Amino acid sequence: MKKNSFRYRFFKLKFSDLLFISFGGQAPFISLLTFGTVMVNLVGTQSSMAMLIATAVVLFNGLVIYFLSRRFKRSGGYYIYAFYSLTSRLGLNTGWNYLIYSLSYGGTLLAGGSYVFYLIISNLLNKFFPSVSVEQWWIVLSTSLLASILVIGGIKISAKYAMIMSLAEMLAMILLSLIFLYFSNWNFYNPISNEITPTLLQAVVFGLGIPTGYASIASLAEEAEEKAIAKASIAVLLLGGLLASLFFYSLASTGFTGKLVDFLLAKFGIIGEIILSFIAINDGILGGMTYILSLSRTIKAMAEDGIFPSFLSKVNKSQKPIYAEFFVAFIFTLVLTLMANYIGIFYTFVTLGALSGLNNIFIHISANMSLIRIASKRAHKHIHEILVAIIATLIGFSVFFYSLPTFDKYIVYMFFGWIILGFLYAEGLEMFKAGSEEKQKV
Numbered sequence: 001m002k003k004n005s006f007r008y009r010f011f012k013l014k015f016s017d018l019l020f021i022s023f024g025g026q027a028p029f030i031s032l033l034t035f036g037t038v039m040v041n042l043v044g045t046q047s048s049m050a051m052l053i054a055t056a057v058v059l060f061n062g063l064v065i066y067f068l069s070r071r072f073k074r075s076g077g078y079y080i081y082a083f084y085s086l087t088s089r090l091g092l093n094t095g096w097n098y099l100i101y102s103l104s105y106g107g108t109l110l111a112g113g114s115y116v117f118y119l120i121i122s123n124l125l126n127k128f129f130p131s132v133s134v135e136q137w138w139i140v141l142s143t144s145l146l147a148s149i150l151v152i153g154g155i156k157i158s159a160k161y162a163m164i165m166s167l168a169e170m171l172a173m174i175l176l177s178l179i180f181l182y183f184s185n186w187n188f189y190n191p192i193s194n195e196i197t198p199t200l201l202q203a204v205v206f207g208l209g210i211p212t213g214y215a216s217i218a219s220l221a222e223e224a225e226e227k228a229i230a231k232a233s234i235a236v237l238l239l240g241g242l243l244a245s246l247f248f249y250s251l252a253s254t255g256f257t258g259k260l261v262d263f264l265l266a267k268f269g270i271i272g273e274i275i276l277s278f279i280a281i282n283d284g285i286l287g288g289m290t291y292i293l294s295l296s297r298t299i300k301a302m303a304e305d306g307i308f309p310s311f312l313s314k315v316n317k318s319q320k321p322i323y324a325e326f327f328v329a330f331i332f333t334l335v336l337t338l339m340a341n342y343i344g345i346f347y348t349f350v351t352l353g354a355l356s357g358l359n360n361i362f363i364h365i366s367a368n369m370s371l372i373r374i375a376s377k378r379a380h381k382h383i384h385e386i387l388v389a390i391i392a393t394l395i396g397f398s399v400f401f402y403s404l405p406t407f408d409k410y411i412v413y414m415f416f417g418w419i420i421l422g423f424l425y426a427e428g429l430e431m432f433k434a435g436s437e438e439k440q441k442v
Helices: 015-026 028-069 078-085 088-128 136-152 155-183 198-207 218-223 228-252 260-304 322-378 383-406 409-441
Strands: none
Touching (some): 015 028, 015 155, 028 155, 028 198, 028 228, 078 088, 088 260, 088 322, 218 228, 260 322, 322 383, 322 409
């Protein structure tokens, strides 16, 4: 396998661009509507404490990416980290699992935004046009196509869209937090508890899915300014975690129980429905766009190393991996549309969400091991990096074994089945290359 590098000579992503793109990778509004509802219902006024703990836990994984991204300048993210730090085989397996992670996590965000949009639009149609209905798969198809168009339009266009929509979402989260406090008659309370209960830990597990986003920018190294990914990976998880903590604090002050979507619609009426539907669909597009970008760069890097067909590594005149982008956009659109058509948007969201959670743990453990290996070469200078990676690894295994029994069996089978498929693909690839080399010798 070749370990070549390619430097983009055109538009470079600055810290602010990466911050907004990765914040979009969190899809904060959808995350709050889904994970947030569960967390507040589980622990009530302790939900903000649970969110702060979750942010601290995620910080260790973010620090691992911070250290690794400062070392590697080639696009490909988690695949590149494992490929250069561990072995080419482990790099292949990490990249293989990043494929399903990006598809499932980005698909979760697209499906989540589409589902909220579908609920609200269906409600509005029933009120004003009862004879009109909308197909779920049409919404998913439209959302996926819009996300794909933004990616194919260029990294600069994607960054501008991410900036506008991320700023809008930050403002919406702050405004909603203030409104919730107003509804509660400014009921300020102490969210900190000295008792760590199993229920609180369960809420923390749900909170781990919120302050993410840095996983989506790790693959953009060649298009980013030096050290910008490292800075953005830490900034985005702290920003997302603190905004979510504020949101949960104010929401819990109202005594809320039930579904957050229903609560918001009841409070804000038709105007709220229109605004929420707009935010939801744009949140889904933003999240999908982010992971289509990320996955296309990972596939390009793997194609450069002969793991995937070489045409996926080709770029156009503006140095975009256009073939990889079209390929990823097609897969995203096809898979999500088919799933929405056959099992519905909600079960698409649930299935992909669970699958992304397990693969998220896998790729982060791989990154942790990569940092341990590379930092150990000069352990006396990088002891802090080794400690961070070890703690992150222990947390990763703990979350994995704690949460594994909570997943449906078919999700667990899909997760391990994909890993086994990756090993089989790696073996088949090696045998094919060995056969080709023997033929050339003859």
